[in-house]
Amino acid sequence: MSRGSEQRQVTLDRLTRAARVALGSGRTLDDRLIADICEQNGVDPKAFRRFFATDDELLDAVNEQLVHDCVSRLRSAVDAFDAIHLVESEDEGEVGEAADTTTPLEIAARMLADSWPLDRGGLIIRAQRRLRALTSQAGGGDAAAAAERSFVERLVPVFEDLMAKLDRRFTWSPTLAVRVVVDTYERSFESWLLMGNREEDFDASPYATRTLPVLLRGTSEPLPTA
Template identity: 80%
Template sequence: MGVARGAENRQVTIDRLTRAARVALGSGRPLDDRLIADICEQNGVHPTAFRRFFATDDDLLDAVNEQLVLDCVSRLRSAVDAFEATDATAAGASEVAAPDPLGVAARMLADSWPLDRGGLIIRSQRRLRALTSPDGGGDAAAAAERSFVERLVPVFEDLMRKLGRRFTWPPVLAVRVILDTYERSFESWLLMGHREEDFDGSPYAARTLPVLLRGTSEPAEPGPDAS
């Protein structure tokens, strides 16, 4: 009982430190001794004890990145679960032309905020450390990127099913291309001075993403019960 409670308390502390670091790093602060001291003070953890939770700075950054991934997957899963392709057609029934369901799906994906400014900054920091430091955890960073894609494949496959489509590309490759282009386009959108909350109206969300969804998939064949 005591061991289980201790493990639970340890995880609670790790989660609190990770979230505090995420806020600080997402604001653009560098991962240094001052940042670690600040998050320790906020959470009542002695800096020496901090290293029992995160042996290295990269361990902390990896934990923050993992939290970002889990939140992203959760948001996209909720958005896809709530999405109905039939709603897109019904919404345009009184118009001259019904909206393209793939276009509606693309906007839904952008509306779900798979990435925000803070998340982009943190992911960029992790890549920079991996690229510039001999012990920057390049293998861990690459593994985290693969894991991110793999966890999103079932989400995108469910979206395709709702659209009456299926991937013609290997799903992992299709999702990787979508995520990579999304992230690069979102970064460019911010660099041009646009607001992150307006990205669902960007050229990428309006034109490029629907093309990617269509180009990596095809209409699914009717099932045996279809009339």
């Protein structure tokens, strides 16, 4: 990559991250927001369209950055996950009083919520992208749907590795199983926030403690013993 291309990519990333912060706070994607992120990054607003030809391109770049960060956080959490060790630790009283009833699937569900795959800002951005696609007269729904499919597809190997660590395998199509987890997680997280709860407490929500373990169990089975 040439120096000019590298500099362009750096500017693209900075504009995208600035837009992500602004959109995640609830601001609307409009000329004022674009002018603000250009000012923050020393970009002439007239030159902005050389980086993003349309508003949808900017929103897609923001969503892609959001998805990349989400997948990276889940991947790191799964790579560090050790269900058997955690169960043994809880049995020794290191983690909780109800340790004797804690299962590896319940610990896995709590780990997934603890890894913060989605925060309030990310939820707002994803909702904005879907709303924009649904209401735009110029279309854009295909790009939004493709982005959703890509998100699930990139999470499938992460969840398959998690299942392997739990000595389980999917009985459902892995793509379908992950789609169900992603969709129910997002809707439940949204409801949790709408009820006035703190996003950092979602790992204690009914979804994380009860529903998600059931989903993980119901879409998989133990690996056959040798």
